[in-house]
Every structure is written in C-alpha cells, then in structure tokens.
Amino acid sequence: MSHVQLSNAVWERLLARRTFPLHPRSSVCKNLFGRMDHEELRRELKSKLWEISEADRERWDYDFETDTPLAGGKLEWEAVPGEAVPAFYRETLHVGSKRVPVAMIPGLSLDGSPSESLHQERGCKEGEQNNQENRLHHPNSGITTKIALKRTATSAHITDFFAKRKRTAESKSACGIGLPSVSPISPEMTPRKRLR
Amino acid sequence: MAKEVRAQYEPVAEIGVGAYGTVYKARDLQSGKFVALKNVRVQTNENGLPLSTVREVALLKRLEHFDHPNIVRLMDVCATARTDRETKVTLVFEHVDQDLKTYLDKAPSPGLPLETIKDLMRQFLSGLDFLHSNCIVHRDLKPENILVTSNGQVKLADFGLARMYSCQMALTPVVVTLWYRAPEVLLQSTYATPVDMWSVGCIFAEMFRRKPLFSGNSEVDQLGKIFDMIGLPSEEDWPPDVTLPRGAFCLRLPQPVEEFVPEIDESGAQLLLEMLTFNPQHRTSAFRALHHPFLTGPGMTGSTPEEHPHTRTEDVK
Numbered sequence: 001m002s003h004v005q006l007s008n009a010v011w012e013r014l015l016a017r018r019t020f021p022l023h024p025r026s027s028v029c030k031n032l033f034g035r036m037d038h039e040e041l042r043r044e045l046k047s048k049l050w051e052i053s054e055a056d057r058e059r060w061d062y063d064f065e066t067d068t069p070l071a072g073g074k075l076e077w078e079a080v081p082g083e084a085v086p087a088f089y090r091e092t093l094h095v096g097s098k099r100v101p102v103a104m105i106p107g108l109s110l111d112g113s114p115s116e117s118l119h120q121e122r123g124c125k126e127g128e129q130n131n132q133e134n135r136l137h138h139p140n141s142g143i144t145t146k147i148a149l150k151r152t153a154t155s156a157h158i159t160d161f162f163a164k165r166k167r168t169a170e171s172k173s174a175c176g177i178g179l180p181s182v183s184p185i186s187p188e189m190t191p192r193k194r195l196r
Numbered sequence: 197m198a199k200e201v202r203a204q205y206e207p208v209a210e211i212g213v214g215a216y217g218t219v220y221k222a223r224d225l226q227s228g229k230f231v232a233l234k235n236v237r238v239q240t241n242e243n244g245l246p247l248s249t250v251r252e253v254a255l256l257k258r259l260e261h262f263d264h265p266n267i268v269r270l271m272d273v274c275a276t277a278r279t280d281r282e283t284k285v286t287l288v289f290e291h292v293d294q295d296l297k298t299y300l301d302k303a304p305s306p307g308l309p310l311e312t313i314k315d316l317m318r319q320f321l322s323g324l325d326f327l328h329s330n331c332i333v334h335r336d337l338k339p340e341n342i343l344v345t346s347n348g349q350v351k352l353a354d355f356g357l358a359r360m361y362s363c364q365m366a367l368t369p370v371v372v373t374l375w376y377r378a379p380e381v382l383l384q385s386t387y388a389t390p391v392d393m394w395s396v397g398c399i400f401a402e403m404f405r406r407k408p409l410f411s412g413n414s415e416v417d418q419l420g421k422i423f424d425m426i427g428l429p430s431e432e433d434w435p436p437d438v439t440l441p442r443g444a445f446c447l448r449l450p451q452p453v454e455e456f457v458p459e460i461d462e463s464g465a466q467l468l469l470e471m472l473t474f475n476p477q478h479r480t481s482a483f484r485a486l487h488h489p490f491l492t493g494p495g496m497t498g499s500t501p502e503e504h505p506h507t508r509t510e511d512v513k
Contacts, residue, residue, distance in 0.1 A: 056274040062220070062233070064274045064286050075222040075231075082216025086295035087340045088268075088353045090216045091235040094249060 221291045230291035231271060238283050245275075245283055253285065259330065266323030268292065268343055268353040292343035292351055296399070299344045300406045307459060312348070313403045318491050319350035324396065325482035327352070328389045337395035338376045339402065374418055375408045380476050382415045385435035390476035393485070397471030404459040416444075422472075423448050425456050429474040463490040 056064055061073025069077030082090045221232040238249050253273055260270050272288035296316075300308075308316075320342060327334055334341075334352070341354040378394035380387045401409040410425075412418025423429075427450035434442040453465035460468065467490040470480040485491070 053274070053276060056272070059272065060222075060231075060274070060288065062222075064284070065276045067220070067235075069220060069222070074225050076225055077220055077222040079218050079220055082219050085219045085221070085232060086292065086298070086343055086353075087216075088295065088343065089219050089221075089232045089234050089289065089291070091219075091237065094236055094238040094246075 231288055232291035234287045234289055236285045236287065237278075238285055240277075240281055240283050245285075249285065255332070256287070259327075259332075262326070262330075264323060264326045266319045266350050266352060267326065268351040289353075290351075292345050292353075294344055295340050295353075296342040296344055296350075297339035300339060300402065303406060307406055308403055310461065310464075313400075313464075314491055315348065316344070316350055316403065317400060318486065320352070320396065320399070321482045321486045321491075323350065323352040324392055325486060328392070328482055333389050334392050334395075337392055337399065339399060342399070374413075374415070375411050377415075377418060378476065379419060379422060379429075379474055380435060382419050383435055383438040383440055385438050387476060389481070390479045393471050393479050393481060394476075396482070396485070397468055400464075400468055400471060401457045401460075404457045404464075409456065416440075420445065425451055425453075426469075426472055426474060427451070433475040433478075461490075463488075466490070 053064065056062075057070070061070045061075045062068070062077065063070060069075075069079075071077075219232060219234075221230055223230050236249075238245055240246070256270050257273065259267060263269075269290035270287060271290065274286045274288070275283055276286070277283045294302075324334065324337075336354065337352075341352065343351040343353050345351065376395040376398045378387065378391040381391055398409045410418060410421040412421045423445055428442070428445055428448045431442060453460060453468055457465070457468065467480075467485060467488045470488070471485065473479040480488070
C-alpha cells in the first residue's frame with residue numbers, strides 16, 4: 001500500500017472528490033442556503049395561514065375560527081338546528097378513516113378527559129353480550145358511534161396508529177390472497193372486531 | 197345495562213340544546229342561492245391533518261371541476277386549526293332542503309308516481325355512473341345521502357368515506373349502512389363498484405314502498421332477509437373466501453318481486469332484480485341500468501337519459 005505512487009494530478013482529483021480518506025467521513029449535507037431559521041419559517045407560515053383565513057373570512061362573510069357569521073356582507077347568514085337540514089350537513093368527527101356525527105356522542109370532548117359515556121363504552125367492551133345488545137337497539141347507527149367512541153378514547157397516543165396499521169395490513173392481506181380470515185359474523189366473535 | 201339507562205335519558209338531554217347541533221346556512225344576496233356549512237372535526241397527529249383527509253378534500257375538489265348536475269356542489273374548503281389535536285375543516289356546500297328520506301316521508305299516500313320514480317332513478321344513476329367512471333365507490337349510499345332539490349333534482353352527497361379503489365384491494369368492511377349493504381360486504385368478501393348498485397336496488401324498491409326493503413338487525417339477519425326475497429344463492433355464486441358457509445342458511449326459493457314491491461311494474465321488477473343480483477359480477481352497472489327499458493322505454497314523460505358531457509371520463513383517457 002505504501003509503495004503506491006500517486007501523481008499530483010491524482011491527488012488533486014481525489015481531494016476535490018473528497019474520496020480520499022483524509023479524515024473520517026461524517027454525515028455532512030451540503031448547506032447551500034445558509035442556516036435555516038426555524039423561527040422565521042414559523043413566523044412566515046403563521047402569517048401565510050392568517051392571510052388564507054382572512055381571505056376565507058372575506059369571501060364568505062363568516063369567521064370560521066369562532067364559527068360566527070359576519071353581518072353586512074353579500075351573504076345573509078342564518079343558524080338553523082341540525083334537525084332542520086339533511087343529515088349530510090350536520091357536523092361530523094373524523095377519527096382515522098372513520099366518521100361519525102358529532103351529535104351522537106354525548107359529552108364528547110377531544111381535548112379533555114373521556115366523558116362518562118366513554119367510560120361506559122369501555123365497560124361495554126369487556127362483555128360482548130352488551131355489544132350485541134347495543135347493536136340490536138341501533139342496527140343502523142350504533143355501529144359507527146362505537147367506532148368513534150373507541151377511537152376517541154385512545155386517539156392521542158401514537159401507538160394507536162401503529163396498532164391500527166398493523167390490523168389493516170393483516171385484514172388486507174387475508175382478503176387479498178384469499179386466505180380464509182376469521183369470520184366476524186360467527187356469533188362467538190365480538191362484533192367489535194370488524195369495526196376497526 | 198348502562199347503555200339502556202343512557203338511551204332512556206337521551207331525550208332529556210336533547211331538550212333545548214338541539215340533538216344535532218347548529219348548522220349555518222346563508223343566502224347569497226346577489227344570486228339568491230343558498231349555501232350551508234358542513235363542519236368536519238378532524239383529529240390531527242404530530243404531522244398535522246391525516247393524509248386520508250387531505251386526499252378526501254383533494255378528491256372532492258377534483259370532482260368539482262366536472263360540475264356534474266347530480267353531485268352536490270362544493271364551493272369552498274376552509275380549514276382552521278383549533279387545538280394541537282384537532283383541526284376543523286369547513287366545507288361550503290350548496291344547500292339543498294331535503295334528502296330522499298324526507299322526500300319519501302312527505303310523499304302523499306298512494307306513493308310517488310311512476311314517472312317521478314323513473315326521473316329520480318335516472319338522475320341517481322347518472323350521478324353514480326359519474327362517480328364510478330372516476331373510480332370512486334361511494335360505499336354508503338342510503339336515502340339520507342341523496343339530496344332532492346325543490347325542483348326535483350337529485351344530488352349525491354357525502355363522499356366522506358368514498359375512496360379511490362383498486363381492483364385488487366379488499367376495502368375495509370363496515371362502510372355501508374346495514375340495510376343497504378351488499379351481500380359481499382355482509383359476507384366480508386372483496387368488493388368494488390357493484391356494492392353501490394346493490395344499494396341502488398334497495399333504494400329503488402324503497403321509492404315504491406316508502407319503507408326500507410331489507411331492514412335486518414345484524415349481518416346474518418340482513419342476509420336472511422335478502423335471501424327471503426332473492427332465494428338462497430347457488431353454491432357456485434357463493435364467494436369462496438368467506439367463512440360463513442352457504443349451509444348456514446336454509447334453502448329458500450326466489451319470490452316474486454311483486455310480493456315485496458307491489459306497486460312496481462314488470463319492467464321495473466326486471467331492473468330491480470338485475471340490481472339485486474347476489475353475484476356482484478353479474479349485477480348490473482349504473483351505465484347499463486341507465487339504458488334499461490324501464491328508464492328508456494316508451495311512455496316516458498322525461499327525456500331519454502342524456503349523458504353529461506363529462507360523465508364518462510374513461511372515454512377521454
């Protein structure tokens with residue numbers, strides 16, 4: 001190794017390419033535009049968002065942040081009870097890919113602790129008897145409610161998302177390659193299984 | 197038990213509050229048109245809005261470019277972050293007074309005239325064909341999701357769960373409301389656009405009956421009610437990859453449609469059976485149904501099913 005002769009030209013080339021091990025390599029990235037000012041970026045983003053919401057506000061004479069109509073514009077706003085409009089327009093809550101009308105979850109609070117109804121829901125999860133019962137009571141609407149309640153209770157944790165992905169992958173592959181999956185329809189299984 | 201107690205007390209809590217919250221609607225003083233706001237509260241994670249929500253919004257906006265007459269107009273999407281964990285997405289939709297459910301409830305006693313049903317069905321199928329040719333399975337068609345304007349214009353709504361589909365993909369179960377669910381969904385087999393056609397069949401029958409056709413209270417019960425009408429499917433039609441065997445159901449023969457939908461005529465009954473076909477591969481499509489004699493045949497007051505210029509995008513590709 002030490003006998004290898006390198007011409008000056010080769011040296012220079014190697015140095016320029018930095019392939020020659022002059023010093024141990026580090027994971028250095030090229031910094032073309034100087035140090036990033038995170039604070040500035042945040043400020044810029046904030047002002048851009050403010051601009052957008054201000055434009056929304058002016059376009060619709062409506063304060064989307066506080067959910068209040070603004071008077072004196074080209075739109076005449078009116079607050080109507082949810083019952084007076086098709087169900088489609090009522091407020092919904094998205095948790096993962098599931099969706100549920102907000103009004104169906106009494107005492108729901110996303111930021112605070114789970115409400116009493118959530119605790120009840122958790123209680124129900126213990127026994128499938130209760131689940132079956134519940135489904136019979138609300139064959140059409142109870143199903144989606146349960147999804148949201150369950151999700152809401154744990155939504156804050158990142159682990160919830162991991163678990164969800166795993167399940168999705170399992171069920172997908174089971175159906176995809178035509179492997180017989182566990183029947184969720186058999187009465188022994190808790191219906192909850194399929195609701196994820 | 198706790199469930200029952202809660203159910204018992206629910207009406208009390210509803211007093212004065214409004215069980216379904218408040219919806220804001222507005223009249224544009226220039227055009228005289230109405231808009232309504234639909235708030236969607238989305239739980240966010242450390243990366244902000246979930247990708248699925250972003251995709252759903254993109255999908256709604258993309259569809260909007262086509263301006264299809266039988267799809268509810270989306271005028272704007274405004275998002276505001278409420279907290280670290282929640283973002284409120286406000287969808288500004290055109291406001292339509294009623295959905296098909298209230299429309300049917302309000303229909304006077306002998307029920308809807310045959311011509312009205314044909315007109316509603318043509319519009320309904322035209323909107324659905326538009327979705328299907330854009331590779332969108334609605335997956336939750338029910339009378340509540342079909343808006344009917346005061347001029348009798350049908351507008352499909354609620355694509356909150358509508359997704360792009362791929363042929364190989366087994367979509368997640370529990371998306372269609374039980375009563376309008378296709379057998380393959382109930383059996384947890386793979387499925388695609390035909391699931392919507394099953395729902396169309398159920399809604400078609402409901403237009404005559406003014407009450408749901410199959411109102412089961414569990415998957416097995418729902419399947420049982422379906423087989424009471426269409427008969428137990430043959431062994432070769434039964435999906436091979438499901439765990440619920442055909443043998444779990446007792447043998448039943450197909451019953452005449454008129455027994456379930458007395459007001460329907462012969463051609464309508466034939467179309468209904470093409471929609472309520474157990475095997476999704478043999479079920480009719482929205483495009484084919486639009487050309488069925490029931491909807492194109494003589495004695496029709498309306499025009500022949502006209503195709504929206506942008507309806508079939510697959511022709512353009």
